[in-house]
Amino acid sequence: MNQPIRAAVVGYGLAGQVFHAPLISADPAYELSAVVTADPERSASAAARYPSTRIVPSVDALLADASSYDLVVVGSPTPTHVSVAERTLDAGLPTVVDKPMAVRVADAERLIELAARADVPLTVFQNRRWDGDFLTVRKLLREGALGEVWRFESRFEWHSTRARPQWKSGTPGTEGGGVAYDIGAHLIDQAVRLFGPVTDFYGELDARRPGAVNDDDSFVALTHESGVRSHLSMCSLVAQRGFRFRVLGSEAAYTVWGLDGQEAQLKSGMSPLDAEYGVAPPGAHGKLGRDGALTTVPTERGAYGDFYARLAVALTGNGPLPVNPVDVLEPLRILETLQRKVPPDT
Template sequence: MTLRTAVIGFGTGGRVFHAPLLAAEPRFAVSAIVTTDPDRVAAAGEYADADVLASADEVFARDDLDVVVITSPHETHAPFARRAFAKGLAVVVDKPLGISAAESRALAAEAEAAGVPLTVFQNRRWDGDFLTVRETLTAGEIGEVRQFESAFERWAPRLTSRWKDVATPEQGGGILFDLGPHLIDQALLLFGDVVDVHAELDRRRPGAVADDDVFLSLTHANGVRSRLWMSATSPSNRPRFRVVGSRGVLTSHGLDPQEPQSKAGMRPGDPGFGVHEDGRAAVLASPEGERAVPLRAGEHLAFYRALGDALTKGTPLPVDPADAVRGLEIIETARGAARCAELSRAVR
């Protein structure tokens, strides 16, 4: 069975992540791509059997599709998803699912009522370093986990005209909406639900209309504290992961290589895809010394492999929309906590 798929949006999400992954999973076909940008239209030529369309309206006017992938600006996620539900199409929404927890909760309920599969592209669950962290913690190699530190930082000190830089928080803009769903999702997968949130949201770049430098501290119900950093203005980065346990500390540096490899033209299945060229490893340190922990190969393709199974065999979807809703609830709690802190400072 071939699942004919339309990709709405062909920026980084569609061009670098979704389309190459879909093309690498034999059960999917990239049948339509929505973009009007001349450079992106040219890039879409890699998918010879795909129709390049000028608008999402053309997608929803068709009757020959099975799946819609929505990787357009955040505020369009819910409207496009609802149009897909009406056509009976399975839906993949790039994170965040919606621009509020309420909107996302409603989407999940509507998909269930319509009997339409809905999932969220939380590809960072399949980053190689995160897979390595999960495997090491499951093996109990650092003992009882006490602190989890996770940082996703880059150096982009000047604003651009990209929608992510000009959108307000109300439109789904800001780095908390962009990277927060990934980091929060990983923390929830490892340590379960959160009972307390502390947040520091800053705008560092001149003219910024949304946060571009964020710190979250999450207290999980099991007592673990997750400390999450996300920034567009970091000249030098923290470790990607640092996990402190009762018997040791696991540290990993650098971002997963799949995104830059895809941008450079590599594709899933190519030799070395998902593996750092320099052969780097995580380090497990304890009072007895240090040892290298080989990093697992990253495998974002596992998302679409699981989706293919769900749509053809009835297995569970790769990501439950309820997980995405919970992440957005935490983001909204974080925004509220940051506002309260600002008001408290203002009245002193």
């Protein structure tokens, strides 16, 4: 019998606590061997939920015992992604980096080159490739249900007044704290997966909160080589949400509302193994067709766990990585360029 993959999760904030630790612990191919956090409250929370998991106070302490692990997941704040991943790759440990892999393209390229030289697997947690609504759009495109698609509209909107972590409220663009880096890394990745490389782009990165520095209301327009135009909106201050996706084609359109439910389910403590996990309720299903002649399209089941299932196969040498890290370079190049166009804070 194969031994489980011994995984360590660095960071126990949103990424580690809500996504990585639950997904890893639910997959029999893995053992959640360690969680790295120096925060006493988070340490206690992780120990209570995963009593057989080591709680490690630092990356130094983790790497001092590197041979005890087979995989490291970097779920720490974005500004630390590159420095932590450099150390885990240097230690010969296969590494998952939460999105965005880096703030600057040059740093992402350096990680990719380091992984290639060391012959150590490196991948990026672009989990929203496994959103149910995104999987539904992919299915409709494969089936030709829309005819020739000419516009893809994607909106990720919510309303939050809670205080943001310090690293998310710093200098514009330098630390990747705004919604463009946070959500745009997903939306651009999705658009490129669907419609191919980008030949031109435009963006508006605005800060709406009083005293805000980093963007909280942003829009990015892409022109793909295929001729499709993608209009991507992301905002954390929306009082009335719009559609999640609207895809316009020569024969029909597809529109769906509401955010994929997997994040909320994981936050609630639902196991990825639950029969209802990833299942969208009938009222959240999208509509296909033309006004006056619409049909309901059941949303595909969301499947964030597929990322780790595919990674387990890749780590045994039997398949490709779930996300090729080279894929993230184009979205990062777009985001970095748009951030550089933001006037300096005065």
